[in-house]
Amino acid sequence: MSATELGPGDLAGYRPLREAIATHVAAARAVRCDWRQVIVFSSTQQSLDLAARLLLDPGDSVWMEEPGYPGARAAFTASGARVVPVPVDGMGLSVSAGKTLAPATRLAYVTPSHQFPLGTTLSLARRLELLRWATEHEAWIIEDDYDSEFRYTGRPLASLQGIDGGERVIYAGTFNKIFFPSLRLAFLIVPEALVDSFTAARAATDGAPPTLLQGALADFIASGHLAAHIRRMRELYRSRRDALLDAASEIGRLVALGPADTGLHVVAHLPDGADDRDIARRAHAQGLGAPPLSRYYLGPPSASGLLLGYAHEPPERIRQGIRTLARVLSASRKR
Amino acid sequence: MSATELGPGDLAGYRPLREAIATHVAAARAVRCDWRQVIVFSSTQQSLDLAARLLLDPGDSVWMEEPGYPGARAAFTASGARVVPVPVDGMGLSVSAGKTLAPATRLAYVTPSHQFPLGTTLSLARRLELLRWATEHEAWIIEDDYDSEFRYTGRPLASLQGIDGGERVIYAGTFNKIFFPSLRLAFLIVPEALVDSFTAARAATDGAPPTLLQGALADFIASGHLAAHIRRMRELYRSRRDALLDAASEIGRLVALGPADTGLHVVAHLPDGADDRDIARRAHAQGLGAPPLSRYYLGPPSASGLLLGYAHEPPERIRQGIRTLARVLSASRKR
Numbered sequence: 001m002s003a004t005e006l007g008p009g010d011l012a013g014y015r016p017l018r019e020a021i022a023t024h025v026a027a028a029r030a031v032r033c034d035w036r037q038v039i040v041f042s043s044t045q046q047s048l049d050l051a052a053r054l055l056l057d058p059g060d061s062v063w064m065e066e067p068g069y070p071g072a073r074a075a076f077t078a079s080g081a082r083v084v085p086v087p088v089d090g091m092g093l094s095v096s097a098g099k100t101l102a103p104a105t106r107l108a109y110v111t112p113s114h115q116f117p118l119g120t121t122l123s124l125a126r127r128l129e130l131l132r133w134a135t136e137h138e139a140w141i142i143e144d145d146y147d148s149e150f151r152y153t154g155r156p157l158a159s160l161q162g163i164d165g166g167e168r169v170i171y172a173g174t175f176n177k178i179f180f181p182s183l184r185l186a187f188l189i190v191p192e193a194l195v196d197s198f199t200a201a202r203a204a205t206d207g208a209p210p211t212l213l214q215g216a217l218a219d220f221i222a223s224g225h226l227a228a229h230i231r232r233m234r235e236l237y238r239s240r241r242d243a244l245l246d247a248a249s250e251i252g253r254l255v256a257l258g259p260a261d262t263g264l265h266v267v268a269h270l271p272d273g274a275d276d277r278d279i280a281r282r283a284h285a286q287g288l289g290a291p292p293l294s295r296y297y298l299g300p301p302s303a304s305g306l307l308l309g310y311a312h313e314p315p316e317r318i319r320q321g322i323r324t325l326a327r328v329l330s331a332s333r334k335r
Numbered sequence: 336m337s338a339t340e341l342g343p344g345d346l347a348g349y350r351p352l353r354e355a356i357a358t359h360v361a362a363a364r365a366v367r368c369d370w371r372q373v374i375v376f377s378s379t380q381q382s383l384d385l386a387a388r389l390l391l392d393p394g395d396s397v398w399m400e401e402p403g404y405p406g407a408r409a410a411f412t413a414s415g416a417r418v419v420p421v422p423v424d425g426m427g428l429s430v431s432a433g434k435t436l437a438p439a440t441r442l443a444y445v446t447p448s449h450q451f452p453l454g455t456t457l458s459l460a461r462r463l464e465l466l467r468w469a470t471e472h473e474a475w476i477i478e479d480d481y482d483s484e485f486r487y488t489g490r491p492l493a494s495l496q497g498i499d500g501g502e503r504v505i506y507a508g509t510f511n512k513i514f515f516p517s518l519r520l521a522f523l524i525v526p527e528a529l530v531d532s533f534t535a536a537r538a539a540t541d542g543a544p545p546t547l548l549q550g551a552l553a554d555f556i557a558s559g560h561l562a563a564h565i566r567r568m569r570e571l572y573r574s575r576r577d578a579l580l581d582a583a584s585e586i587g588r589l590v591a592l593g594p595a596d597t598g599l600h601v602v603a604h605l606p607d608g609a610d611d612r613d614i615a616r617r618a619h620a621q622g623l624g625a626p627p628l629s630r631y632y633l634g635p636p637s638a639s640g641l642l643l644g645y646a647h648e649p650p651e652r653i654r655q656g657i658r659t660l661a662r663v664l665s666a667s668r669k670r
Contacts, residue, residue, distance in 0.1 A: 006515035042377065046541040053413075074539040078388075180341035182546035204409040206381040206541075210548060211517035 005211050011202040012195070013040025013187070014214035020221035021173075021187055029145060030162035031171055033189045039198050042184040042209045044146060044174045045071050048109075051170060051188065052079035054201055055107055055140050063098045063108035067296035067303075069116045072109050072144065081107075085298040088115055092122030095129040107140045112160055113148035117296050117307055118267055119259040127160055134168040144172045149230045150311075151262045152238045166191050175217065177264070178230060185209055185217055237264065243315035244308065247322035254329045255306075264311035267293060268325070270304040279332055280306060288324045340546050346537040347530070348375025348522070349549035355556035356508075356522055364480060365497035366506055368524045374533050377519040377544045379481060379509045380406050383444075386505060386523065387414035389536055390442055390475055398433045398443040402631035402638075404451045407444050407479065416442075420633040423450055427457030430464045442475045443468075447495055448483035452631050452642055453602055454594040462495055469503040479507045484565045485646075486597045487573045501526050510552065512599070513565060520544055520552055572599065578650035579643060582657035589664045590641075599646035602628060603660070605639040614667055615641060623659045 005014075012018070018038040025031035041047040048071065056062065058080030064073055066085030076083050084105065086098040093110055108130065112122035122130075134141050143160045161171040166189070174186035190198050202208065220226055241260055248257055248268070258267035268290075270276055276292035283290050283306070293305035306325070310318055340349075347353070353373040360366035376382040383406065391397065393415030399408055401420030411418050419440065421433040428445055443465065447457035457465075469476050478495045496506040501524070509521035525533050537543065555561055576595055583592055583603070593602035603625075605611055611627035618625050618641070628640035641660070645653055 006517055008511075008516035042544070043542050045539070049540045071539075078539050176343075181343035182341055182543075184542070184545040204380070204406075204413050205384045207378050207519070208517075209377070210519040210545065212548075213545060 005215065009208050009211050009214075011207055012036075012199045013038065013208045014211050014218060016222070017214040017218035018187075020218045022189075024221055024226065025159075025171070025173065025189065029148060029156070029171075029173075030158040031189055032162055032166055033171075034192075037166065037189050037192060037195055039188045039190060039195075039202070040208055040214060041186045041188065042206075043176060044144065044172050044186045045075065046206070047172055047186055047188045048072050048075040048142070048144075049078065050198065050201055050205060051140075051142060052076050052081065052107075053205075054194075054197055056081040057106075060106045061102045061104070063093070063102065063105050063110075064298065065093050065110060065115060066298060067117055067293065067301070068109070068298070069111065069144065070296065072142075073298065076107075076109070083298060087302070088118055088120065090120055092120050092126050093130070095126055095133055099133065103137075105137070105139055107142065108134065109142045109144065110160070111144045111146065113145050113151075113156060114262040116144075116146065117265070117293065119261075119263060119265075121157065121259070121261070122160075124157055127157065127163055131160065131164050131168065134164075139168065141169045142172060143169050146172070146174055147177055147263045149178055150234055150237050150264060152234070152241060153261045156262075161189060170194070178226075178233070183213070185213060237311045240310045240313065240315060240318060241266070243318045244310045244322065247319045251322060251326040251329075254326060254333075258305075265307050265309040268306045268308055269293075270306070270329075272304065274304045274332070276301075276304040276306060279328060282328045282332065283325060286324050286328060288321050288328075290321075290325070340550065344543050344546050344549075346543055347371075347534045348373065348543045349546050349553060351557070352549040352553035353522075355553045357524075359556055359561065360494075360506070360508065360524065364483060364491070364506075364508075365493040366501075366524060367497055368501055368506075369527075372501065372524050372527060372530055374523045374525060374530075374537070375543055375549060376521045376523065377541075378511060379479065379507050379521045380410065381541070382507055382521055382523045383407050383410040383477070383479075384413065385533065385536055385540060386477060387411050387416065387442075388540075389529075389532055391416040392441075395441045396437040396439070398428070398437065398440050398445075399633065400428050400445060400450060401633060402452055402628065402636070403444070403633070404446065404479065405631065407477075408633065411442075411444070418633060422637070423453055423455065425455060427455050427461050428465070430461055430468055434468065438472075440472070440474055442477065444477045444479065445495070446479045446481065448480050448486075448491060449597040451479075451481065452600070452628065454596075454598060454600075456492065456594070456596070457495075459492055462492065462498055466495065466499050466503065469499075474503065476504045477507060478504050481507070481509055482512055482598045484513055485569055485572050485599060487569070487576060488596045491597075496524060505529070513561075513568070518548070520548060572646045575645045575648065575650060575653060576601070578653045579645045579657065582654045586657060586661040586664075589661060589668075593640075600642050600644040603641045603643055604628075605641070605664075607639065609639045609667070611636075611639040611641060614663060617663045617667065618660060621659050621663060623656045623663075625656075625660070 084102040171189040255268040280292040290306040294301035357370040506524040590603040615627040625641040629636035
């Protein structure tokens with residue numbers, strides 16, 4: 001490292017990494033930006049926290065998908081905002097429901113590629129409706145594209161940011177899922193009008209992540225290793241997803257799986273009225289970690305299910321997990 | 336690294352690093368704590384920002400040394416607190432002035448080892464007075480010990496935290512000055528009563544720094560390299576400080592140097608009424624970077640001076656800088 005690289009560095013991040021990210025997301029996600037719009041963070045959580053503090057005043061309302069990502073909810077709540085749960089259907093967040101529930105909203109937080117936790121993709125019609133609403137109301141949209149790298153079937157839709165051209169959309173991405181959680185590198189791509197305020201806020205709240213790590217990742221991306229790594233991991237995760245789908249098809253009378261085109265987990269829907277927290281506890285006691293879907297609702301849960309993560313388990317363990325699940329579900333039906 | 340170390344890890348930091356820090360500060364600064372009280376951050380700025388958010392409500396008042404550290408001021412202001420500038424004299428922060436200016440204060444931010452930027456040490460009497468006040472008013476004290484490792488003459492006073500036993504004092508330390516700014520590792524030692532709320536707040540705002548870096552630093556400390564590194568750097572910085580003091584003694588009629596027992600910079604006081612911003616600009620134009628003292632005041636500056644950083648310059652450059660300073664000062668007196 002040079003003496004300059006030992007210094008505190010650019011508050012918005014190390015320039016070679018910002019350039020590499022801009023090129024990567026343009027190719028992978030049709031994101032349109034200049035490298036100056038890329039702000040490097042240590043985690044999506046840190047970036048959402050800063051966005052909430054910059055863009056929201058206490059009492060402002062925020063649309064959140066229901067069910068949705070608790071980390072985002074925590075960031076918005078900490079800034080004093082009022083989180084408005086907006087229902088998600090088979091086409092993703094219902095923009096019309098949002099307009100009815102809270103028309104004067106400053107910010108909408110969405111996971112369009114792979115709704116967390118349900119796994120649905122936000123339809124193109126909804127994307128356009130959401131962007132039109134944001135433009136008319138001068139609202140901001142945070143597009144959290146947390147695991148879009150892992151799409152197994154079908155072509156991805158262009159990112160909201162790419163459709164919009166980056167006027168109203170803040171695009172959030174992370175490397176902590178592509179590599180490993182303790183890496184601690186993530187980023188936002190912010191509209192040009194927000195670059196200066198985000199950069200200044202980094203000074204008051206932290207500063208950029210370690211240059212050492214930023215530089216290593218920049219080299220990794222620029223030399224083509226990132227694309228190769230993603231391809232390799234996608235094949236690995238696909239084989240694990242397939243093992244899960246195969247095994248689950250044999251217990252199809254017990255659960256209905258949600259969309260599994262993308263991501264690192266799938267939702268196993270349970271019959272209405274099933275107590276997913278109780279079932280999750282029983283499964284856990286038998287060695288199967290599967291968080292209950294109801295945990296991700298802010299209001300009363302309208303569905304019951306379990307989140308089945310498959311990315312970190314070899315196929316044999318996955319088949320074993322499904323057998324455990326079948327046993328727990330059969331036992332609970334008999335009671 | 337093990338699979339566990341690739342995971343998100345403990346929100347408060349990597350246990351081996353927290354243990355190593357607890358041992359290090361006990362020996363070096365008489366800090367009394369259990370390793371569980373050590374919370375790892377990426378920077379002092381990040382730790383002050385979180386402390387401000389947790390401990391202050393909008394409108395609460397905070398004592399800040401005047402002049403003082405702008406980064407701390409930014410963190411307190413961002414949380415909606417009212418920053419009360421409390422004058423510093425030859426014994427450090429004037430506790431009695433603070434009591435008069437804002438008796439009902441929730442938090443006091445101090446730099447007892449080496450007041451930033453003036454360089455004075457908070458006297459033992461003042462330390463006891465400050466702790467007594469905090470106990471009586473149930474106020475918190477943040478003790479920012481940012482460069483106490485570099486003490487060249489005399490014995491250090493025990494840290495406020497050590498005198499207090501850790502009831503009211505939050506001790507802040509950083510490795511970004513001992514090593515290099517882009518390392519991005521710092522820590523707080525918080526009272527036992529605050530450990531849980533700080534840890535929970537880390538989840539909502541970021542999480543721990545990269546385990547990779549935390550683990551490397553833990554090994555470095557545990558194997559004795561940190562103590563050796565500090566000894567080596569202290570000798571290097573001492574020789575640079577001595578070069579500065581020698582060179583400055585030759586222009587003693589132009590400036591009066593502040594305390595230089597500790598730290599990485601010294602204040603060159605200018606005659607009353609000298610415009611330090613103008614002089615800093617002229618020095619900068621001649622290649623000497625020396626921030627004006629007046630920049631560090633929240634209210635009207637009561638002194639005029641320049642901050643001379645010496646740690647990163649070899650002696651020849653330091654002597655050259657002092658010659659430049661003498662030229663600029665002589666020219667400005669003639670005008």
